[in-house]
Amino acid sequence: MKMESTNSLLTMIDDDHMSIKSSFDSMINSFLQVSNHSIVMERSDIEKTFDNFIIIIGNHFVNEEFIMNKYYYEDQVLHRESHRGYLIHLKSLRDKIYAGATVESIVQALSDFFVSWDHFHVSHADKRLCKFIKSLDIDDFWNHSSD
């Protein structure tokens, strides 16, 4: 069984956020290059890139929800609803992409999505969750239980 500690949980959340940001940046960069005609991307590649981003962020939500559930986080219902709202938003954007929306409109909608997720969710809801994880002192729990 993998050892779980306050630090490992906080690191996992941080790492997830960083990998979401970097895959978001590389997705936006390639879409911008398509719209500048610097690269050619098949429509199916645009769809695949976007689907992959939804999987990455969806997996992160599952990770946070697992922690919230395991440690009885009291704000978990609201936090989950916020995750669900972002996924619904991304899925409606995916429908637009599949329906043939322009790359320019996708980039604009994605930028709006990212600002909202980063400024409102990561900086507030996730920050509160990390504060809660810090208060758990799971390292101490493990140290004491091995005495």
Ligand SMILES: [Fe+2]
């Ligand atoms: Fe979250």
Ligand SMILES: [Fe+2]
């Ligand atoms: Fe998060």
